Amino acid sequence: MRRLGVDGLSAAKKSGPRALVLALIVARILAPHSQRATARGLGPDTASTSLGAVLPVEAADAEALYSALDGLLCRHPRIAAALAARHLAEGTLVLCDLTSTYCEGRTCPWAPFGPNRDGKKGKGQIVVGLVCNAAGGPVAVAVCPRHPGDPTTLALPLQKWRGQLHLQRMVLVGDRGLLTDARIRAELHPVPGLDWVSALRRPALQALVQAGSLDLTRLAETDVLECTAPTYPQERLTPRSRGCGPRR
Numbered sequence: 001m002r003r004l005g006v007d008g009l010s011a012a013k014k015s016g017p018r019a020l021v022l023a024l025i026v027a028r029i030l031a032p033h034s035q036r037a038t039a040r041g042l043g044p045d046t047a048s049t050s051l052g053a054v055l056p057v058e059a060a061d062a063e064a065l066y067s068a069l070d071g072l073l074c075r076h077p078r079i080a081a082a083l084a085a086r087h088l089a090e091g092t093l094v095l096c097d098l099t100s101t102y103c104e105g106r107t108c109p110w111a112p113f114g115p116n117r118d119g120k121k122g123k124g125q126i127v128v129g130l131v132c133n134a135a136g137g138p139v140a141v142a143v144c145p146r147h148p149g150d151p152t153t154l155a156l157p158l159q160k161w162r163g164q165l166h167l168q169r170m171v172l173v174g175d176r177g178l179l180t181d182a183r184i185r186a187e188l189h190p191v192p193g194l195d196w197v198s199a200l201r202r203p204a205l206q207a208l209v210q211a212g213s214l215d216l217t218r219l220a221e222t223d224v225l226e227c228t229a230p231t232y233p234q235e236r237l238t239p240r241s242r243g244c245g246p247r248r
Contacts, residue, residue: 010022019055020060020065020068022055023055024038026051035065035066039060039065077163080140081165084166087137090167091169092171094167094171095173096129096173097174098128098157099127100125100126101126103126108126111124112124128143154178169193176200181204184198205239211229224238224239
């Protein structure tokens with residue numbers, strides 16, 4: 001972690017909170033538990049590893065760990081920018097995805113009620129977005145108070161990512177559920193310097209064939225071909241003979 005500079009990312013100077021952040025990361029790798037269980041694993045009388053003595057953070061309790069996380073949250077934009085400077089570049093491929101989780105209780109302002117994929121009725125929903133580089137290494141995250149069915153879900157994390165990563169040009173890669181036609185038209189088309197790679201659904205493919213924009217017989221001669229269509233202005237479609245339909 002020190003060779004990777006993780007300690008310098010979490011805090012500029014050596015301090016107690018920085019040691020706690022390192023302990024939380026290592027503990028998450030060794031044995032992921034709640035903060036209270038992690039604190040017990042660091043304590044001298046209940047230690048499950050030598051981590052508490054090595055750092056040293058043996059006296060830390062759960063409240064100290066929560067406080068260290070609060071401080072880390074304040075540094076999140078700087079951490080994301082530093083990771084982007086290491087692993088991303090202008091015009092680079094940026095992989096992104098969204099997922100959702102539900103929360104217990106009714107007082108969290110970040111968790112409005114709405115439909116969810118977990119089948120949990122009456123639970124608040126939180127959407128979490130993740131940005132990775134082309135190799136799949138995580139660079140930034142964003143948490144948004146929206147449910148996955150909201151067509152504006154992508155806009156909020158996208159605004160955060162562009163501000164944090166300081167990139168003028170990005171290429172987003174998402175599946176059919178993330179980069180829908182509605183999101184592309186409303187949220188991606190208006191943004192300068194933003195491109196995307198996604199896939200068309202079967203009805204859209206059939207419409208291209210019926211309109212004469214796509215000749216499927218040509219796929220017998222080549223694995224991949226390119227075409228354009230008036231219904232997809234300024235977009236390039238690349239149907240494939242193998243796989244699950246054309247990319248856009």
